[in-house]
Amino acid sequence: MKNTSIFIANLLRKSEFILNPRTAYAHCDVPCGIYETDTMAHAAETVYKMVEKILELKHPEPDDNQKHLEFENTIARMVHTKEEWAQKCKQEILILWTDYFKDEHLAKFPDLHTKVWKATKLCSQVKRNVDLKLAQQLKDAVAEIAKIFAETKK
Amino acid sequence: MKNTSIFIANLLRKSEFILNPRTAYAHCDVPCGIYETDTMAHAAETVYKMVEKILELKHPEPDDNQKHLEFENTIARMVHTKEEWAQKCKQEILILWTDYFKDEHLAKFPDLHTKVWKATKLCSQVKRNVDLKLAQQLKDAVAEIAKIFAETKK
Amino acid sequence: MKNTSIFIANLLRKSEFILNPRTAYAHCDVPCGIYETDTMAHAAETVYKMVEKILELKHPEPDDNQKHLEFENTIARMVHTKEEWAQKCKQEILILWTDYFKDEHLAKFPDLHTKVWKATKLCSQVKRNVDLKLAQQLKDAVAEIAKIFAETKK
Amino acid sequence: MKNTSIFIANLLRKSEFILNPRTAYAHCDVPCGIYETDTMAHAAETVYKMVEKILELKHPEPDDNQKHLEFENTIARMVHTKEEWAQKCKQEILILWTDYFKDEHLAKFPDLHTKVWKATKLCSQVKRNVDLKLAQQLKDAVAEIAKIFAETKK
């Protein structure tokens, strides 16, 4: 039983990639480089907003069918939107990590790997839950990576 | 509060693109050109049909769990289908507008821009709602663009 | 009425492609070839697991709003995951059929076309339903194609 | 060596799916059904046209660098377009085969499986070659399936 629930957790985690095979576009700060951290910040912000909005929804009374159908339409679209932006956030973080950051940055910020790793795991968690605290943690994690990025640009 | 609901409306509107990054294939009427209006017409028709079908669904009694799960399976797939075809409709309209229509067409149909604009906005509205009247308006808007297109082919 | 329900069934069937425009990656067994049957087997297995997990869900009591929202988040993601892997399964089967299998294989396995055809139809059925028996049939169908594939490799 | 070239041929064949994970949209002939054969016909037509156009290109003189760059820009885009429409053609054929055709159709057209199979293989061949004869064969194969489809609609 526990194995099964680990299995399914893993599966959904993995499905985050399947469900969201979106491109991770990033800006190019021409001429000083093409990496930027606005996109991942906005994505995290959007996830937060989306969680907030889902939590504001009221499940309709059992006997109001039309309301039910509209509720399903709305929440299905919001969950999907949350999923997309969480995935976009993850991809943007990973683009910075795999493409922008170099050995010299790592020398200066030895916990960079760990911070990136934890941030991407938060992207998965906000998908699996409807939880403002997790969404806030993602925003914080992204802000921290952005700060490191800014440091390397000085 | 109003700002928030505008924000979320905007976000979902924007997410229509994120949720639906589909290719907008169009026919090529070889040899007389490769633009056609069947695809957007069928897409609008399909959205209409989909709204109709969602409205036929009955939310299950609270105590029938199996029915609930099947209901969720069905409506999630229908909402997604509606989303996809509404987006496809929007893309097809935009392909005609950005790629097919030329200055000479605009001279003859000065309200073309406005008509296209309103039609794409209807594509967003049918996603956000489960409303037959909106779906009918989309069909009408698409039919009108198709008529203009046909005129330009004479 | 019957026409309408056939229409909608067709539409959802067709939408399986729209909803799931995923790439069907396949392994390459270098150097003895690049086709393999693990992927479709795992996909069918995953669909089965997903149906199992959806069936384990309990629709929340009408008055527990937070639970409802979480339930919707979970089931929407599981349905989408089922959809994705069923589609991936279909694509993998079709890659083998259109790209790997040759006339000589068909001569040896004259019912290959039929078996492939039925297997792809099962991929659609597991999407439209939440039904363990169908999921098991898909697993069996995939296993049979894998067996034929293995025979052709001898 | 022969193995290697078979391997690479297989790989490119397989890559057709990877390179072209496009949705295969199909029309819905509301109310008489949502399957149609225009899309695959146009796709095959387009592949033909694309081959024709590639064959019209003249490789620039070695010393004209600007022409070379433009030539590369043009042919890369044409090859990609050919690839896309050949893949779309394959997907449309497969949608009809896996979703539209039923046992009763097969009873009436016992060689349906074979015809579909060969048509999809032609989709791969037109990708791997720049050959008008193959493109014509694809058009013919598609026309034949469309004819069968029309028969089933009578």
Place this chain on the structure above:
Amino acid sequence: MKNTSIFIANLLRKSEFILNPRTAYAHCDVPCGIYETDTMAHAAETVYKMVEKILELKHPEPDDNQKHLEFENTIARMVHTKEEWAQKCKQEILILWTDYFKDEHLAKFPDLHTKVWKATKLCSQVKRNVDLKLAQQLKDAVAEIAKIFAETKK
């Protein structure tokens, strides 16, 4: 003949969508709205840079095979990159047009439709050519739309 070249031009124009079915992500300027114009500006900038870089390439001497293969690898990737960012630019412009701009904005900027229309057509032109002047025109067109956007935010 002229018809053919119009046909092919149309086809490639249309293929821009097929070749580039990318999501058009946009920022959300929380809390003052989620539309922004940085993305389309960066995209146009990137297209410009890409054209510049392609024009810097030197077609290798006929007898240096390895250089030829590397040249092909580089230019194929650059053309694809140009294509992607031009398409992204077009999508971002269209998101603003179909989703952000309202009647009140149009009242204030009566040539908005025309400006958007011309800008999207430039996105197609930079794909079909390797021409710095066109890329500059796209940058200017995008800057103008951004200016209008900024005005509406005042």
Place this chain on the structure above:
Amino acid sequence: MKNTSIFIANLLRKSEFILNPRTAYAHCDVPCGIYETDTMAHAAETVYKMVEKILELKHPEPDDNQKHLEFENTIARMVHTKEEWAQKCKQEILILWTDYFKDEHLAKFPDLHTKVWKATKLCSQVKRNVDLKLAQQLKDAVAEIAKIFAETKK
């Protein structure tokens, strides 16, 4: 000038994501988990094979136009295939890293982050070059991660 070439290098690196927004499917080894390392191994293998095949190509004589067109068709498709599988390799590595590996694994393999990081950077390098040595290094890097994965399964 150096800035420009860094810029363009960055851009192409980033474009790897844009050019390759493919899903990273992974197996699920039911019931012992759904992570596996075959996919990334095959992907790396395929990249290697693809480089090998590109290097076997002979640039045609300047005066053989038909050969030139076929050469362009072949190499454009091979470069694209290399790109796709290199990207798939990167995504599979990142799925393992962000989704499978846990703190306990890191405790046991303290250089896991570094190994993953370097492997993803090799995925980018094999795209930008036509170089067997780099392809071999990618294969080795992937094999090492697979070995760590296997250790964690003991």
